[in-house]
Amino acid sequence: MKPKPVEELIIQGPKSAEKMQRERPSSxxxxxxxxxxxxRSLEQALEKLNLSPKREAPEGGCAGEAAAQIYQGPESNTEVCTFHPGVPVFHEG
Structure with missing residues (x-):
């Protein structure tokens, strides 16, 4: 019985930064x-979505259960919520 010939495995390490720089196009x-x-699956999923235009400013109040703060503009994000820790978390209603 003859022994099988040994296959030579060549393992290539990561490319050096210099070599990668040469392969990269000039800026x-x-x-x-x-x-x-x-x-196609993404296109089908997007067709099923109701893509209505969104408003930039949220309409609802702070997402905290008992919080009663209403969004008055970007300055509302800097206020402190007295009903839960941190700043008010507004969401679209």
Whole structure:
């Protein structure tokens, strides 16, 4: 019976930073927009969603159960909530 020939395994380590720098295009080259590709399952999921325009400012009050603070603008985020620790946490109502 003949012994099987030994296969030579070549293991390559990580590339050095210098080699990666050489492979990378120059930052002076013009940039190109990458094509946007969405999978079919993502497209189907997006079709099912109700994509209504959202308002930037939340309508509801602080998310704390007993809190009664109402969102009055960006300055509302800096106030201290007296009903739970931290700042008020506003959410869209």
């Amino acid at each position: 002076d080259e013009p940039r190109q927009l990458l094509p946007i590709k969405a999978s």
